Amino acid sequence: MSKRTRPIYLDYAASTPADPRVIVRMLEYLGPGSVFANPGSATHALGRAAREAVEAARHEVAALIGARDREVIFTSGATESNNLALSGLARARRERGRHLVSSQIEHSSVLDTLRSLEADGFEVTYVPCDRNGCVDPEEIRRALRSDTLLCSVMHVNNETGVIQDVASIGSICRERGIVFHVDAVQSAGKLPIDLAALPVDLMSFSGHKIYGPKGIGALYLRNDPELVLEPIIHGGGQERGLRAGTLATHQIVGLGEAFRIARLEGATDACRIQGMRDGLWARLRTLSGVELNGASVPRVCGLLSLTFTGVGGESLLFFLGDLALAQGSACASARGEPSHVLKALGRSDAEAEATLRISLGRFTTEDEIESAAQAIAEAYGQMLEVAPRKGGRMGSRTV
Template sequence: MAIINENIVYLDNNASTSVDDRVIEAMLPIFKSNFGNSGSDHAYGWEAEEVVTIARERISELVHCKPSEFIFTAGATEAANIGILGFCRANKSKGNQIITVKTEHKAILEPIKALEKEGFRVSYLNVDDCGNIDLQELDKAITKETVLVVVMLANNETGLIHPIAEIAQLVHNKSSTLFCDITQAVGKINVDLEALNIDMAVFSGHKMHGPKGCGALYLNRKSRLNVVQTFYGGSQEKNLRPGTLNVPAIVGLGAAAYYAKSELKTNCDTMLALRNSLEKGLLDIDSVFIHAQNEERLPNTVNFAVTNIDGGKLLRRMNKIAISRGSACNANTVNPSHVLTAMGFDAAIALASFRVSLSKATTSSDIEFAIKNIREAIYSLQKMTA
């Protein structure tokens, strides 16, 4: 059973996954014996540079791009800051409008808000009650002043998948640039950056059984992007992310990418079957519904709501499973999810909505255990308030 101890089942994999044992095994020699700085001009440095090169190749194979088309960062949040801030500042003379979606992750919305304070005009697209954007609204919103369009591939809270290839076509038809957060999708579904025709993208290792502290910023070579520095101190990673490379984490990300690619279909099919089983069990419970149930979603993500109930009290009763309300960045607050409120749900429903996210480590026993805990928690609270 995928548990942290004998009492709690872990089902919050969109926040972070366990590190695959094979990934840990690949990283260990880099800590102990092959510990050189990849920028050093001697045998230790050359060895470090070689394993970084191998990692680049493995990652590029997973997301279908060239190894030279991305830079390593400390994670998707840092990558988003480098990409969004660096690109918009470099291209402000071309226009000052940014278009994004109200349901983007805060790691994306916050750098955009920073640019708004610098004088950029931001258009926030509305979504329907499932989280979909209106492509006609997007098309009308793009003008000659639009320097960047920002739309995520898969929503971290609901699992909703946006039609990115179609969006990319609209954006490029208007001679603008598309930035895409692909963090939640990589390693769970096939992500082909070349086919999607994205200009910039970001993702992290710890969402796909790799280590924390390592991610990447993808820069499509065909787009010939001009991105100015936001960090200074060295020439590493094309002058965009200076500093000594985190070689152990990079090797771990490369190993995670390798296993994610080789096991993608098996893991996807297994998670989807478990998700379907979970949803069937949840929908048998009175007052439960599933957000974006009939939309194209990630195979591992379920966001369910319970009507006419106190979400905080319910969460404390579901104490045998690790699930979340909203994204991990906001888990310690009592504010309703900005994703669900943007979808038109009131605060009470948003606060009584819970994300269950599976991984390749999740088992059928975990799902059965979770359904039982959720059912008992809901019914016990309903009895108290009846």
């Protein structure tokens, strides 16, 4: 493959570029001459205009997910939303119980928050998944106890793209009066979400996975006077006292525009992206030794998690220098450990290392997919020639 000036970007699950329409809107709220004022400054017109823009964005976020405007709280991203949902709920209800339920395949922003709660005296049951990466709602039912406060299960897994049955899990929790939180970072804008019908109490979102800016996210908190969170950031009482700090108007407006575009174009985008993803898999599945994780269960449109048996993922990535893709997951690889998600699927350390996540998005083209398919087939073929498959790895090192 010829050297490109920029790699082909196939890491949309790690971050998406902001849509150019989002950037245009954000610039209206940043510089001198723009509506840059503090949305909390009700004493002048500029402040009030900024507040209007924030509320319009809140409406757009709510509209995509079937929520009411006042159920949307702006945060700095999904990591904060997950922290606020889990810590906030557990600490607000600590007198009522101290047990929480989640799955083994959650994002680190959920797992690490749960670990910090464990250190603080809470008990957590981590439900496993099957070999396809699915969490069985009946396993969740079995894990619930009379002192369970909250259950948290993600909508779409960020490493495999596998869609979890959050409707069934939510119904089980609702029957038992247990609060249900869903991390919807990888599903928002790709799958329909209707919180007017879904039995979900808390849901987390991120801007930079939906063609909005980084550093902004939202938490849905169902409108119910019983559903109280203890804030984790204290200060000026913004966001109904749940998330203090001057509202970042340009980020919030960008998030709103990203959600608006997703509402209007998400379904069409998803269809096109799924077509390209399936085309890529149709090409790669002809290579012997390549396995698709979650092959037989519903998966989100733009993601392939592929295990290349017999080679090291690091070496494969090296040969694929013209492609920007992830080994396992960007978040897990920063730790230098084999992915906890792939391990939960039953993959060995070597297999987890030899797994690449290819994720497509709104700006992916057919040409890019064609070049990527060729590059991957060539690189894998060459590596297998040098190191005929013995189940071992070639020059692999953990990042």
